[in-house]
Amino acid sequence: MKCILVVLSIQDGKIKRSSLEALTRAATIGEATSSPVHAVIMHSSAASFAAEAGSYGADTVFCLSDRIFDAHVNTPVLAGLTTVINQVDPKLIVAASTESIKDIAGALAIRIDAATLPDVASFDMVDGTVTCERPVMAAKMMAKTTSAHSRVLVTLRSGSYEAKASSGAGKMVEVPFEWDTNLLSATLKEIISTTGNTVDLSEAKVVVAAGRGVKDASGKALVDELASITGAAIGASRAVVETGLFPATAQIGQTGKVVSPDLYFAIGISGAIQHVAGMSNSRVIVAINKDADAPIFDVATYGLVGDCFKILPLLNDALRKALA
Numbered sequence: 067m068k069c070i071l072v073v074l075s076i077q078d079g080k081i082k083r084s085s086l087e088a089l090t091r092a093a094t095i096g097e098a099t100s101s102p103v104h105a106v107i108m109h110s111s112a113a114s115f116a117a118e119a120g121s122y123g124a125d126t127v128f129c130l131s132d133r134i135f136d137a138h139v140n141t142p143v144l145a146g147l148t149t150v151i152n153q154v155d156p157k158l159i160v161a162a163s164t165e166s167i168k169d170i171a172g173a174l175a176i177r178i179d180a181a182t183l184p185d186v187a188s189f190d191m192v193d194g195t196v197t198c199e200r201p202v203m204a205a206k207m208m209a210k211t212t213s214a215h216s217r218v219l220v221t222l223r224s225g226s227y228e229a230k231a232s233s234g235a236g237k238m239v240e241v242p243f244e245w246d247t248n249l250l251s252a253t254l255k256e257i258i259s260t261t262g263n264t265v266d267l268s269e270a271k272v273v274v275a276a277g278r279g280v281k282d283a284s285g286k287a288l289v290d291e292l293a294s295i296t297g298a299a300i301g302a303s304r305a306v307v308e309t310g311l312f313p314a315t316a317q318i319g320q321t322g323k324v325v326s327p328d329l330y331f332a333i334g335i336s337g338a339i340q341h342v343a344g345m346s347n348s349r350v351i352v353a354i355n356k357d358a359d360a361p362i363f364d365v366a367t368y369g370l371v372g373d374c375f376k377i378l379p380l381l382n383d384a385l386r387k388a389l390a
């Protein structure tokens with residue numbers, strides 16, 4: 067039986083949560099189909115992440131150690147992945163749908179002759195056929211897609227599955243990799259963090275998102291306070307990005323980021339389909355809106371109908387005490 071290979075992304079010195087979700091799902095499919103599940107890590111200290119990958123279900127962890135991988139340049143990543151894929155000959159390649167993976171998925175698929183199912187919300191493999199569901203038309207509909215190609219590349223939306231560690235311990239294999247920097251026609255000079263010291267939206271477990279109902283700097287201060295108390299990343303609807311109250315990098319939705327935290331606060335957000343497309347995968351959604359008929363309440367787990375300027379100070383105080 068051909069194997070499944072999971073590409074693990076490293077960020078801020080750890081394996082991304084979305085990668086561990088992809089690995090957990092691959093391990094479940096591997097068990098059901100008796101397919102070995104392997105992982106590949108490309109990083110200056112790739113081997114240091116191997117044990118964790120093993121504990122999430124990787125039978126073998128292929129480690130490519132080179133500082134070039136920390137520079138987030140596509141060419142070496144493509145070369146590294148192609149090397150490992152040619153070596154292990156997987157039927158299914160799975161990666162979290164990160165910006166870096168989206169950047170290379172097309173080129174990789176061409177190199178390794180794979181059918182590509184990008185940005186899926188669920189996937190399975192039965193009798194060698196890969197099936198998936200992916201949100202289309204601003205997540206209004208789900209498209210079911212099937213590929214019986216000999217090799218399939220799937221990229222998985224964050225939050226689609228829960229990452230679960232097991233008692234497994236994978237075997238580590240160091241893959242020799244040397245990169246001649248003279249081969250690069252483009253280099254990355256610097257990554258400028260737009261979020262400063264705040265939590266990364268796409269990996270955050272708690273997100274506090276603000277909409278037009280937050281109105282101004284005093285509303286934003288209440289949102290910032292809630293985020294600080296709960297250790298949340300701050301998101302926003304397009305309406306408040308357009309007014310300049312929040313940066314464009316905070317925008318969540320069809321033309322912004324897709325998030326899937328355990329807890330999502332929607333403050334003064336109406337719940338337009340284009341916004342919901344980016345947050346409907348959140349596990350628990352708490353909406354505060356003064357309009358009881360706002361569509362956000364259709365997707366909310368808990369709804370608070372009222373003025374966020376009155377509710378937030380009370381909520382912040384209560385949470386501060388509860389979490390102290």
Ligand SMILES: Cc1cc2nc3c(=O)[nH]c(=O)nc-3n(C[C@H](O)[C@H](O)[C@H](O)COP(=O)(O)OP(=O)(O)OC[C@H]3O[C@@H](n4cnc5c(N)ncnc54)[C@H](O)[C@@H]3O)c2cc1C
Nearest residue numbers: 277278279303304305319320321322334336340341356374
């Ligand atoms: C092609 C396209 C792509 C788009 N992409 C995105 C996207 O990626 N992300 C996105 O967010 N939008 C996107 N939009 C815009 C989207 O359609 C909505 O216009 C936008 O999401 C509305 O933002 P909002 O909910 O903050 O504002 P509004 O729709 O104006 O809603 C404000 C809400 O706040 C409530 N409110 C007002 N005052 C208070 C108060 N004091 N207390 C509590 N509640 C209050 C109101 O009842 C209302 O429900 C896109 C639109 C298009 C056409």
